[in-house]
Amino acid sequence: MAEVRRRRARGGVARTREALLQAAAEIFAERGYDGASVDEIAGTAGVSVGSIYSRFGSKRDLFRELMSEYMERDLARVRDGFAAGPEGGLRVLDDLLQETAASRRQTLLDAETWASAMRSPRLRSMLAEHENGVRSAAAELVQQERAATGHELGMPDDEFAVVLTALFHGLCRQHRLAPGSVPRGLYARTVLALARGLAEQPPGADRPGH
């Protein structure tokens, strides 16, 4: 190996960095962090192994940089989506779910990020902060919606946001395992039904009458 040069980006000054990050995304996703070799990453990017060490310092630092950029893009997208208001935000989330769940690379990187975060304090705090940002955006949206309609939710905003993100990740996982089992729109339908069910009943009561 080390002679692969599959997709060398010509003429770029700092194009090496871009090519390495893209190759890293592909190889880390497909093989996992430990299964991925710097040799294959460099080969896929069309550069030499040495580039990784001169640009990023180490394999782990390359992975961290990849995760960092990925989280930044993800959070920006969620925020932009939510800026469209409650209705728009929900549709954007459903689209994001379909797109994320449909992408093998994205879902595998998601899982790898979580697993790596569980084993490294630094990655863990990075991921925790990112998910905190996503939940904050969701909670803020819920709060706006409640102020606009006057409906109480019957659940704290942050708990509702936790459920939103948990359902998102869970459906991604499920969709990857058995694509047919998660039809488009299921996420939005579920969230709307959940909001109705929460509004209908005060938190303390347990199924009276029915």
Add this chain to the structure above:
Amino acid sequence: MAEVRRRRARGGVARTREALLQAAAEIFAERGYDGASVDEIAGTAGVSVGSIYSRFGSKRDLFRELMSEYMERDLARVRDGFAAGPEGGLRVLDDLLQETAASRRQTLLDAETWASAMRSPRLRSMLAEHENGVRSAAAELVQQERAATGHELGMPDDEFAVVLTALFHGLCRQHRLAPGSVPRGLYARTVLALARGLAEQPPGADRPGH
């Protein structure tokens, strides 16, 4: 290494197998499949590397066997829980969530299983069959509940079952990342509210009236 002998099970005839499986669960969880070495697994079990190959054939076969036993136990537990009826089943699921989410080893193995399944057709079909069994049990429970109360759900049973398992796995992930964000009972509360919200509204209509 290879001289560790931390927890050699004395006197057992086929106790080697048990010790190896337990050690494998610990090491595979903590380091991931590729990060785990047969040497450390054998050392933790208190046996030699050769034992792994005489008992299981290869590292991958050891992992498969571990996953197989784990899935079997998991499915049995879910079925037993659901046998207690709808109310009991929901509480059992909430307990199972708290226990699973609280176990670092269990959640890491869950993630490792999913990731490995994404990369190996054989493991993938094993996991898909397992989750299919869990969803079937859940769908059957929903069907019984509907027959008993006469309430329509407003969503196909299998889709509802998908949401149930997705929420379960998503909350596990979330709980591991930020334990305080998933209080006990959140799962049960969410599922009950979701069922209410689904029952209230026919599938086709979108937020009429109020």
Add this chain to the structure above:
DNA sequence: GTCTATAGCATGATAGAC
């Protein structure tokens, strides 16, 4: 069936030319 010892190979990282 379980041990010790080792083969055979792939890996992450570095050195030094350019």
Add this chain to the structure above:
DNA sequence: GTCTATCATGCTATAGAC
């Protein structure tokens, strides 16, 4: 900054004694 060549290490798997 990027290359090629190489080092040192760690790995899975096997051989052969018991």
